[in-house]
Amino acid sequence: KQEVTQIPAALSVPEGENLVLNCSFTDSAIYNLQWFRQDPGKGLTSLLLIQSSQREQTSGRLNASLDKSSGRSTLYIAASQPGDSATYLCAVNPKGSSASKIIFGSGTRLSIRP
Amino acid sequence: ETGVTQTPRHLVMGMTNKKSLKCEQHLGHNAMYWYKQSAKKPLELMFVYSLEERVENNSVPSRFSPECPNSSHLFLHLHTLQPEDSALYLCASSQESPPQGSPLHFGNGTRLTVT
Numbered sequence: 001k002q003e004v005t006q007i008p009a010a011l012s013v014p015e016g017e018n019l020v021l022n023c024s025f026t027d028s029a030i031y032n033l034q035w036f037r038q039d040p041g042k043g044l045t046s047l048l049l050i051q052s053s054q055r056e057q058t059s060g061r062l063n064a065s066l067d068k069s070s071g072r073s074t075l076y077i078a079a080s081q082p083g084d085s086a087t088y089l090c091a092v093n094p095k096g097s098s099a100s101k102i103i104f105g106s107g108t109r110l111s112i113r114p
Numbered sequence: 115e116t117g118v119t120q121t122p123r124h125l126v127m128g129m130t131n132k133k134s135l136k137c138e139q140h141l142g143h144n145a146m147y148w149y150k151q152s153a154k155k156p157l158e159l160m161f162v163y164s165l166e167e168r169v170e171n172n173s174v175p176s177r178f179s180p181e182c183p184n185s186s187h188l189f190l191h192l193h194t195l196q197p198e199d200s201a202l203y204l205c206a207s208s209q210e211s212p213p214q215g216s217p218l219h220f221g222n223g224t225r226l227t228v229t
Contacts, residue, residue, distance in 0.1 A: 043220040
């Protein structure tokens with residue numbers, strides 16, 4: 001059974017620092033992995049999607065990597081800003097599902113201190 | 115207007131009420147989803163519709179009843195809910211189901227409180 005874990009559950013860093021968020025999954029048979037951002041009381045905003053054949057994706061200050069063999073993904077945020085404060089979730093799309101059964105981690109709550 | 119729109123944003127209902135949540139997507143996608151997000155729990159998939167046909171029902175209690183009249187609209191009909199059903203209900207859409215290669219796009223959710 002596919003499980004997705006995000007550690008730590010919460011992280012606080014000063015503004016300007018580079019940081020890495022971690023995501024691990026137990027079954028490497030996936031179609032893709034997606035990183036989302038969620039602001040309090042809001043829906044999820046898609047940040048990056050990495051197909052299983054890819055190793056990384058970049059968008060602005062964000063870089064996501066994927067290592068299927070080890071069941072890991074990281075989200076790298078460069079030069080963090082207070083506006084980056086939010087909960088970051090990763091989700092995997094496992095192969096073999098009869099329909100879309102995207103599995104989410106519990107998220108990392110990120111706080112950037114001014 | 116673009117994206118995924120959910121109404122209402124907030125809903126308070128008693129256990130004997132009947133209400134409906136609405137979701138509309140303007141992305142031309144052919145699959146739509148209902149997710150439930152409870153405090154300190156991962157998102158739970160409730161229902162999946164592909165081309166207006168329900169393809170997944172994740173053991174959801176019958177007091178939740180989905181409806182997909184066309185590929186742009188999705189409803190969640192609620193009746194005789196329990197206080198533990200209080201949560202953020204999120205609608206999402208994607209280009210295909212299962213979305214092997216396409217990202218999910220989410221609405222802002224409906225915050226439901228059952229009293």
